[in-house]
Amino acid sequence: MAAEQALQVLNKVFGYNEFRPPQADIISTVIDGGDAFVLMPTGGGKSLCFQIPALVREGVAIVVSPLIALMQDQTAALCQLGISAACLNSTLTASENASNEAKALTGELDLLYIAPERLVLPQTLSWLKQLKLSLFAIDEAHCVSQWGHDFRSDYLQLAMLHEQFPKVPRIALTATADKRTREEIIQRLALDTAKTFVCSFDRPNIQYRITQKNNPKQQLLSFIQSEHADQAGVVYCLSRKKVEATADWLRDQGINALPYHAGLSADVRLRHQTQFLNEDGVVIVATIAFGMGIDKPDVRFVAHLDLPKSIEAYYQETGRAGRDGEPSTAWMAYGLEDVLKLKQMMAGSQGNEAFKRLEQQKLNAMLGIAEVTTCRRQVLLNYFGDELPQPCGNCDNCITPPKTWQATEAARKALSCVFRTDQRFGVTHLIDVLRGKETPKVMQFNHNAISTFGIGTELSEAQWRSVFRQLVARGFLNVDENYGQLNLSEQCRPILKGEQSIELRLDEKRHNSTSSTKKAKKSIEISEADAPLWEALRTCRKSLASTQKVPPFVIFHDATLHEMLKAKPTNMDSFGSISGIGETKKKKYGQEFLAVIEQFS
Structure with missing residues (x-):
């Protein structure tokens, strides 16, 4: 039953005919009252995993979102679909926030977006207990990880949702988390019994x-x-x-x-x-x-x-x-x-x-x-x-597979030079010593008298920079964080002793230009004959977006416009059958876009 309801919402509201795996399983889990942890790449359709359960389940869904811009974009997009959505944040006036709170209390909202710092306030929690709640969605859940790159301290308190609202299902979603971060998210949000969905990280486009x-x-x-x-x-x-x-x-x-x-x-x-x-x-x-x-x-x-x-x-x-x-x-x-x-x-x-x-x-x-x-x-x-x-x-x-070269001898020279200069100098000075340049600094430290002076004239300065860069990247050299001095790691011993050989990437000029790779294909190919209609459809979209003060993609994505261009619908039924056009958008925009298409028929 849950699966049928979800598919019906997907089709009528969002204008799509089928789910991408594992969206259907995630949505059914939450509709049935279960908790879920979802790891899905950007563009994989994470938002549908909580938006559809919010429409099927009774009550208002509370969506925890770390950014005001994200709240505003998502509420605008949902309103375009005929979904009753709002947010509580500092950019709204006190009366606007109060109005949205009142709508939630009277059951007028399907989704309410709120920042974590506001959610964890005692008065907010007290107010939430007066609502009929359908679910909690914790978006950008990697923000809970103290080891992560987007840590938000307020996320640490979100485990209390499980304690204070034990019967309300929770879904935590993120696009970025390695194994350690996943474990941390599950532990910190008390999602130990949640069903975990880990999708492929691949973005082949x-x-x-x-x-x-x-x-x-x-x-x-x-x-x-x-x-x-x-x-x-x-x-x-x-x-x-x-x-x-x-x-x-x-x-x-x-x-x-x-x-x-x-x-x-x-x-x-x-x-x-x-x-x-x-x-x-x-x-x-x-x-x-x-x-x-x-x-x-x-x-x-x-x-x-x-x-x-x-x-x-x-x-x-x-x-x-x-x-x-x-x-x-x-x-x-x-x-x-x-x-x-x-x-x-x-x-x-x-x-x-x-x-x-x-x-x-x-x-x-x-x-x-x-x-x-x-x-x-x-x-x-x-x-x-x-x-x-x-x-x-x-x-x-x-x-364009890169070329490599047998760099064992060059690596030994580079590492020896670091050692002979007492591991106290940066790359530029080391290259000067290897290439035999009697700079004031080389002369000041008598490095023209050491055994590695002038032993690297066969490589250019750029080539030596490539060698040092790759030795650092491979862990054979460490970099002093304060002064940029290079020093030897334990890992370099086998190379210095002649017990290990090494191949390095050959940095050629072609790697510095865009010509070394095939250009990415154009996102949407428009024929010369269809170009005027394509521009007219985009102009129509931009005009509607400007009137409503929303981004053009909130009206329709380029992919949906492209479908219009290919199908050239002539009536409301054929217009509504295009992917990405649900019932609300069909009624709201059908006549205007059909009129544009008719001009070019």
Whole structure:
């Protein structure tokens, strides 16, 4: 019975004919009153897993959401579907919040979104006990993990929902969690008896590409102009200063780029985010302050100008591309300086030694992704305990397999030079010694007299930088977090003694350009004959969105417009049969879009 009701809601309200596995099982579990823990990749349809049970079960569903922007986007999208949804947050006036509370009390709401810090207040809990509750949905559940990258302390108190509302089912959802984080979420939210659903982490529509830094801003510009001109994207940088400088520079080159970081005023951040959501072709340049919960489906690329500090962060950030399932690109440029920067940030963190050790392990795993010469997707999925039997065919290493070279002798020279200079110097000085350059610093420390002076003239400065970068990434060298000095690890002994050989990636110029890989396919192919109708449908959508002050994708996704373009419906029945068009949207928008299509028939 639950399965039939759920399918009926999926069809009539959301306009889809069938569930993706394991959505049906998750939804049935919650409808039947059971708890669930759901790990599902971005774009996999997590929201339906609590929205449909909220419509089937009696009462109001309380959705715990960490971000106001996410609440607003989801409530706007639900209202478009004819679902009664609202939120409680600080951007609303006291009377607006009071009105939403009253609607919940009288049973007028299907879903109510609320931030964790408001939910755990005594007065909120007292008020909740007066409601008929259908379920609790804890979105972005990885925020409960103190070892994670998006930790929110208020999430730690959410276990009390089980204690104070034992008969109300709970569903916790996240897109990003390794085995340790999953165990922590289950323990901290008291979900020990919950049914666990772990979906594949694979996002096959995303093409993963990593290149070595060589004028990174110019590399980024070339990538955007040649592959994603006039398309929406996100560029991540580590520092606020770099965000501002990169956004300014991209604008000077004709890219519609906007900065976003926590140092900007709330008004500026909101304005830039709204432009990104509502307008076509906007590129947001941001720190990690931007992105969690952004529902924009047609982000065609995510670029990193700095190495993320963990695979979890990388996966979550790149996952903001291609939520609509269309081809998208995750592009990154990185170098040894990124490792130094991240190690300095770790050294300055407030965490204890155990936390710092874990951060170091996570950084090492991220370096492994950056330097691997085999399929990147296989390594990425393996980190989360997911397996891909065959190479993906859609990452740079699969498309253009990298060359390697026998680097044992070069590695021994590099490691010996670190030892002979007392493990007290950074990469630039070590390369000067190896290449026999009598710089003032080399002369000051008499390093022109040591045995490794001038023994590395066969390699260029760039080649030596590649050697040192890869030795650090492989764990043969450590980097001092304060001064960037290199020192030997225990792991390097077999190489120095001649007991171990090593092959390294051959960094060639072609790896610094976008031409080394096939470009990601265009997300939606529009024929020349259909182009005028396509633009007319988009104009119609934008006009409706502007009138209602919502992002265009809240009216219809590009994929739904594309279905209209292909089917060219001539009446309300055929219009309503298009995927993504439920009963409410059919009645609300059918006549306007049919009129547009008729003009081009």
